[in-house]
Amino acid sequence: MHAVAERLSASAPEGIDVFAHSIGAACALGAAGRGAPIRRLALYEPPGPETVTRDWIDRVSDWISSGRPERAMGSFLVEIVGLDEPTVTSLRDSPAAEEAVPIVERTMAREAEALLALDVVGLTAGVTVPALLMVGDRSPRWAATVTSRLREGLPGATVTVLDGHGHEAVDTAPGLVVARLDRFIAGPSGGDRVRPT
Incomplete structure (x- = not known):
């Protein structure tokens, strides 16, 4: 993920906006913590040991x-x-x-x-960019647990709940996911304009 971000940032010197889902979100979080050129980071239910x-x-x-x-x-x-x-x-x-x-x-x-064996909160240690944490209210219990732990590790992050959806809203409600991402990316510093709903 770090190498991909570096490659893409060649045409975006300010860094890239990243949205990642499930295990891809854990990979993106790790890359951000290691200094990948990411401007804003949106994570939809990264898994952890509770999963x-x-x-x-x-x-x-x-x-x-x-x-x-x-x-x-x-x-x-x-x-x-x-x-x-x-x-x-x-x-x-x-x-x-x-x-x-x-x-x-x-x-x-x-x-x-x-x-x-994953230390999800440990992955947040070097993350300094605006972050959005997305979670469905019908997702398995582990998703809310991991999201809550990530919120502790990313105190500036915003959590947004996808009402009526579970772990697969990327497929079942893509318009809703895109709308939340649009609001997050449009904010001047990322998540500060996004409010949980």
């Missing part, structure tokens, strides 16, 4: 190693993301599901292990 359990990681690892990555993906969507079974069933029939299986096989267990 996964050792039992869940062991189950998922077993499914993947025994050639059942689809089961691991279904468990992730229900137990971690918080989707209901009908939604997961409809996703299984989508073209994206076939593309996701090889990714699950290669990365899910490894990323879950990393999350279990």
Whole structure:
């Protein structure tokens, strides 16, 4: 993420505005803390150690190693993301599901292990840019917990709640997400003009 920000900032000397979701948000936060040329940082539900359990990681690892990555993906969507079974069933029939299986096989267990050991608040130590923390009011409990901890580590950050939405509002309510981002980016110093709703 740091290298990407540096590359993009070649045409934006003042730094770039970054929006990141889920594990990408944890990566973006880490890059900002290490001095990446970021002007404003918007994070939508970065995960932390609260997101996964050792039992869940062991189950998922077993499914993947025994050639059942689809089961691991279904468990992730229900137990971690918080989707209901009908939604997961409809996703299984989508073209994206076939593309996701090889990714699950290669990365899910490894990323879950990393999350279990992640010091989310520690990632905030070097962050000095305006930050917006987005969280859905229907998201899994871990999302609110991690967002609350990040607010402590980023005392100048603004938290905005996506009413009626969960972890997947990027897909289910993109207009709402974009509207919150527009308000944040339009502010003279970032989050100071955004108010929780």
